[in-house]
Amino acid sequence: SKGERPFVDIYTGLKGLETIQKTFLREAENSEVLIFASPFLRKDKKIDELIRKHVRLEEQKGIRVRALVKEAAEELKTYPERRLESKNIQVRVIPAEEFQLPGQVFIWKNTVAFNTIGQEMISTIIRNKAIAETFRLIFNALWNRAETPARLA
Helix, strand or coil: CCCCCCEEEEEEEEHHHHHHHHHHHHHCCCCEEEEECHHHHHHHHHHHHHHHHHHHHHCCCCCCCEEEEECCCCCHHHHHHHHHHHCEEEEEEEEEHHHHCCEEEEEEEEEEEEECCCCCCCCEEEECCCHHHHHHHHHHHHHHEEEEEEHHH
């Protein structure tokens, strides 16, 4: 079919994750970002520090975040709920056996970004309305059946 052709950027290493974060800070100001979060990223100190810095910048830019995480993810154990609320972050959990993502997915406006974890980190940004809407529908279907963590309820 004749549709909008996707625009794709691919990056490697920690710089790729930084590029995704800078891109959505610039493009998603005063809007919402959906995140399929992976707890595996938080185990690396450099990446965890980058994520924490990024969360502070999201708040300054008025970006609202809804994140799906696996049940009992480490960040839920260490992140005080008052900080989540103050930063416009909503979190819901999916049972761990259903949600073992080896990477993360970010969705904002007409963009989807993937960040994979492995021997080499690969980050991909795809700009396409139909692809973004597809992932938004999947995210919302999971969001609607996910639960608010007990400590955040």
